[in-house]
Amino acid sequence: MSTAAAQKSGFLATIWDYLTTVDHKKIAQLYLYTGGFFFLVGGVEAMLIRIQLMKPDNDFLSAGLYNEMITMHGTTMIFLAAMPLIFALMNAVVPLQIGARDVAFPFLNSLGFWLFFFGGVLLNVSWFTGGAPDAGWTNYAPLSTTSPGHGVDYYVMGLQISGAGTLIAGINFLVTIVNMRAPGMTYMRMPLFTWSTFVTSALILFAFPALTVGLFLMMFDRMFGSAFFDVALGGNVIIWEHLFWIFGHPEVYILILPLFGAFSDIFSTFSKKRLFGYSAMVFATVLIGFLGFMVWAHHMFTVGMGPIANSIFAVATMAIAVPTGIKIFNWLFTMWGGQIRMTAAMLWSVAFIPSFTIGGMTGVMLAAAAADYQYHDTYFVVGHFHYVIVGGVAFGLFAGLHYWWPKMFGKILNEKLGKLAFWPFFIGFHLTFFIQHFLGLMGMPRRYWVFLDGQGLNTGNLISTIGAFLMAIGTIIFLINIVYTAFKEPKVGGDPWNGRTLEWAIPSPPPHYNFAQTPLVRGLDPLWVEKMDGKKGMTPSEPLGDIHMPNGSILPFMMSLGMFIAGFGFIYQIDSSSWLIAVFIGMGITLGSMLTRSLKDDLGHHIHKEELERDIKKGAGK
């Protein structure tokens, strides 16, 4: 508890508390609210796209606006919805799963969030200042470098700022998992969600710099007259594609791996069995992460790389199907012989298996380079990646939120409403995207503002749009469920699911310091091990004593705010050099905050033994 917060009270105090918090549990909530908001924004954009494509030659959206819509839908869903929602789960769960009191760098954790927040807001401000970016989420040059207006500038600055936040968050989780594990929590005893967070963080560390470099080159080309992507001056447009996909392909594994981890934990818990083939699962996760860096050029089969490069990347891509297949079978055999409880979390996880398997199979089909000459940039690809991203990532987020909601908020999301949200979403999802594979092969390219009548594409597109509405209904029911749960559902204890891992050994929501005494881990599924030994909770590995905790700080917010202001300066200094003032003010705020942070010692505070004893008497800190 920061001293500043203690001096104020009421609503403002709460706001101030969240602005300054460095507590991983509160940062998880911030990620959840912001990511959830952007998920809705991206969803509305998706609905507008589907309405436009409801019938041939439709004029619901204008051509330019449509391109802005597809660009922002993709960018928002990937960078501003899926990533933060995943970080919400990681922040809420990983420190608890390894028996830590917080992440390794709580201050950086807050900085990572606020950078993401302001980057996302900056990107979306473009809607109100003359047009959003319109060159697709892939932002290929030279369409992007020559795009009129400031849309693409917003894309560059917004993603650069939020990307820095993501990189910081990734590094933070790497260090946390390496350094902060409780005694006995060896690598091969870590829950799969922690393992996949670890691998994902490593992917972020290596993949995001490629995007950073690409964005800087793009920024210089657009704002400062360089010519990296200008062929007339000796530049090369393909460099952007390589940089983007060297980042972009690992990015899809960054999205899916943590949810593979979540599914593993959920299957195991609701089958009442330990994960089948744990070490194979860990190995497969690492292998997917590794191979994820070897295959970026399969997004570029039609760019003219030649048959040798195309063949190598084709075979490398197919290889990823092997570890993914291992995972699918291990999940099935985790359930085999178990006692399956079909909770809402389990329902989403069970639905994930066929959906993702289809997505994986179309992925292998796409990997066949020669065949990709037909699939590439058609609705087949749109169908494929929505099967993996919705069927994998979105299903995983719903499952993970149902599963960990009681740990985050102390209440179980209403199960009936949860299942009611599932069915329209699930049916709508398959209705929307399955038909798109066929639309693509029948001759419908992606990113088409209109399709013409008389090409046999009318029925398929109508079905797809109807499916999209069902998905929207499912999402709305899920939102209603959140509100309903907040007001109507009773509080639950620390372990509502008969859990197996460490996060279920402490109260829900956990106290500020998580574990009053750091637990001693005696095996895989540590809480389950203790339960099987007839104990109620974890054995502590240390005597009860004062706990050292970090102080909250407004500085991460200020640093990010400075970047936000400087972002506008960079974007508009092309029009008028007086905007450079914004750059100086913004960078001044950021650098000033960094200086303050460097010069002012902040030694944190202690939670005293007496306070802990009081909490334990009230039932906390087991």
Added chain:
Amino acid sequence: MRGWMGKFRSLFLFGTLALILSGCGKDNLSALKPKGYSSELILDLMLISIAIMIFVFVIVMAIYAFVLVRYRQKKDDEDIIPKQVEGNKALEVIWTVIPIILLLVLAVPTVQATFDLADRSTQDDDGVLTVEVTGNQYWWHFNYKGEEISSSQELYIPTGERVYLDMKASDVLHSFWLPSIAGKMDTLPGENINTMYLEAYEEGVYWGHCTELCGPSHSLMDFRVVAVSQDEFEQLKEDFRNIDPEAKPETDSAVEGQKTFNNKCMSCHAIGNAPMGVGPNLSNFANRERIAGILEPTKENLVSWITNPDEHKPGNKMPANLVDEQQAEEIADYLLQLDHTDVGEDAPTQSEE
């Protein structure tokens, strides 16, 4: 039975799959109704991959269904604790090795087909046609190398032989996709030339799309490929070489139109053999399947296009209101009588409803 997979196609699964899929889409547009060498080769590869994938999917779903039915918790079993199985080495090996074998089965024809489609061994032989393709916002230009003829929006090729395309773009990235004959290849600005080949089996008018986002009218950058017999193609070359851009039209209105056209439009457009301009070459305009690649070829549409092109193709480079309504009608009369060849008029175009 053409294509290298031909001899296996009678196999039950392939046959059934091919039959089901061939019901999808329009002739001369759908990739599932191949009418050329490359598209047939690719469809065979797709069928192999789909067959393997369906095989895997059935197995996964069988286990899945069994597990979900058999191991659901029953009402009174809440206290049962199932055996905590660690894993099974034999099973792990099985579901690692079998997928590897299946993938090898797919990888071999994939690599073969990839090299086959990149083959350029005959490009420099005598009598082999190479067309230089340029993608522009939002139209296509075709220059027939060594033949001193060119066309825009509609590419003429002879059937039964390989025609090579040397492709580039003049502005942003585009991609040339002709699903029923071949796959696609991106066109890049600058010095980089990408090459692919077309080999059409049957005469016909085939629909092509741009498949790389290139601006607001990306979805309207359609083109046609007209495949005609080799004799007819010779005739076409002859006819195109003999186009006289100054030929006097028959009606007065068209004569007026020609004057206006030569004054106001010739700085961008051309008729007859000419290097690529800012706008499309309008040779043989009267026989176009579509105006600007998208509109029905009526006079009304053409007038509307000439006076306000941006309404039909947002963001295109043709200026609006360059001529008044009267002049536009005269120009339309002129363009719609530019009937430079009979070749291709009877080529089937089944994609129309």
